[in-house]
Amino acid sequence: MRYGEATVTVVDPRSYMTYQPFLPEAAAGSISPRHVVVPLRRVLPTAEVLTGRVTTIDQDRKVATVAPLVGEAYELPFDYLVIAMGAVSRTFPIPGLAENGIGMKGVEEAIGLRNHVLEQLDKADSTTDEEVRRKALTFVFVGGGFAGAETVGEVEDMARDAAKIYKNVKREDMRFLLVDVADKILPEVGPKLGAYGKEHLESRGVEIYLKTSMKSCVDGNVVLDNGLEVLSNTIVWTAGVKPNPVLSRFGLPLGPRGHVDTAATLQVQGTDYIWAAGDNAQVPDMVGRRAGNENAWCPPNAQHALRQAKVLGDNVVSGMRGFPQKEYSHANKGAVAGLGLHKGVAMIVMGKTKIKLKGRLAWYMHRGYHGMAMPTFNRKIRVFADWTLAMFLKREVVSLGAMENPREEFYEAAKPAPAPAAATGGDKPKAKAS
Structure with a gap:
């Protein structure tokens, strides 16, 4: 666009973007948590960034209501609208989950899990x-997809290293459990590599229970539907994601699972001024449909979201100028996953050929791909610097649990002393005779 031709406004409750594939490494201390987030105002210097939440959208008036961090909500007019709110953790009404579960969708959760x-x-x-x-010393992970398998692999690695500095804790004292309702883990890389990943984690002492779900976890008492019952202070929930539920309040056409229903051009069905992409969008997979699968949809992953964003940006400009919209089409390039230091699986798709890698080489592919995909040159350098230093220095195993409530100690020191208790019982003064 020409300078001054339009104003781009970004509304987000956080002032930064999180590169989620690095959350397991951040939880294990392989990467500094600051290096897996990108400040929006730095990478979008010509955009207007508002820290707040969009609560409602009036399509007739073309107005969005924004609730800022502080102060009263206000209306924000728009000519064109992009819905890219991503996804949230998919949870179920399991007793005790809300009170005891730890998610892995944000950097705050990764830091919290590590501590x-x-x-x-x-x-x-x-x-x-x-x-x-x-x-x-019992750690339960629910969900065997990328997030679950990578997180349990990284955390087990960290705990194994940390045990070396404790006199009364050994790796043999710890118990790691990975639970999934599916019949395999890592379905994104195919059955053979998924089977390898399962065997590899089991060789490191991780107990894997497939076709199994968690019935309850009240007070850390984890009950599985296969009859197993364990006590655990650590219950990590990585059982998939779902579109942001706030979408249901925007009056947009939604698919059966709550995604915004879009055409192949990424335009929301029935509109010519609203687009959607990423995890909150139901986008037709044109490659699969040309191959004869009429029900093919793009999976909610970064590989598609990054490429959808570029097509969406071009289509917004085309919409402003009355040009035709371009359809989004992308063939799957494969998938990579890290299972801890020097361990991983990778499937690379080149045309009709699938190259499958495992072990150290796959781990290099995982780090290389995500290192290059990390937004901004600044963050790329910092991530690679973290990895390089880790080759020569031991992993940090310091818990900063006080970060959860940083003011607690000061509050205890500064709060007023309690008033002396009033005298009771036999200490009451005797009444004088009149």
Whole structure:
């Protein structure tokens, strides 16, 4: 667009973008958490960035209502609208999950998981109560897709390294469980590599329970539907994602699972001024449909979202100028996954040929691909610097659990002293005789 031709306004409750494929490595301390986020105002210097939430959209008036971090909500007019709100964790009404579960959708959760796991090792090393110790050293992960398998692999690696500095905690004392309702893990890389990933994790002592779901986890008492029952302070929930539920309030056409229903041009069905892409969009997979699958849809992953964004940007400009819209079409290039330091699986698609890699070479592919895909040159350098330093320096295993409530110690020191208790019972003064 020409300078001054349009104003681009971005509304987001966070002032940064998170590169989610690096969250497992951030949770394990392989990458600094600051390096997996990108400040929006730095990477979008010519856009207007508002930190807040869009609560409603009036399509007739072309107005969005924005609720900022502070102050009252206000209306924001628009000519063209892009819906790219991503996804949230898909949860179920399992007793105890809301109180005890830890998600892996944001960098805050990754930092919290790292501090929490190391804090459990501190507890186990310091207590003489065997039940407390056993509960602290049992780690349950629910979900065997990319997020679950990568997170359990990275966290197990970190815990194994951390155990070397504890006198009373050994890796053999810990118990890792991976639970999934499906009959395999890592379905994105195919059955053979998924089977390899399962065998590899099991060789490291991870117990994997397939075709199994969690019935409850009240007070850390994890009950599986196969009859297994364990006590655990750490329950990590990575059982898939769903579109942001706020979409249901925007009056947009939605698919059967809550995604915004879009055409192949990424335009929302029935409109000519609204587009959608990424995890919250139901986009037809034109490559699959040309091959005869009329029900092919683009999966919600970064590979498609990155490419959809470029087509969407071009189509918005084309819509402004009355030019034809271009259809989004992309053939799957494969998938990569890291399962801890020097361990991974990778499937590379080249035409009709699929190249399958495992072990250290796949791990290099995983880091190379995501390192180059990381937004901004600044963040690329910082991520590669973290990896390079890790080749020569030992992994940091310090728990900063106080970050969860940083003001707690100051509050305890500064709060007023309690008033002295009033005298009661026999301490009451005797009434004088009149």
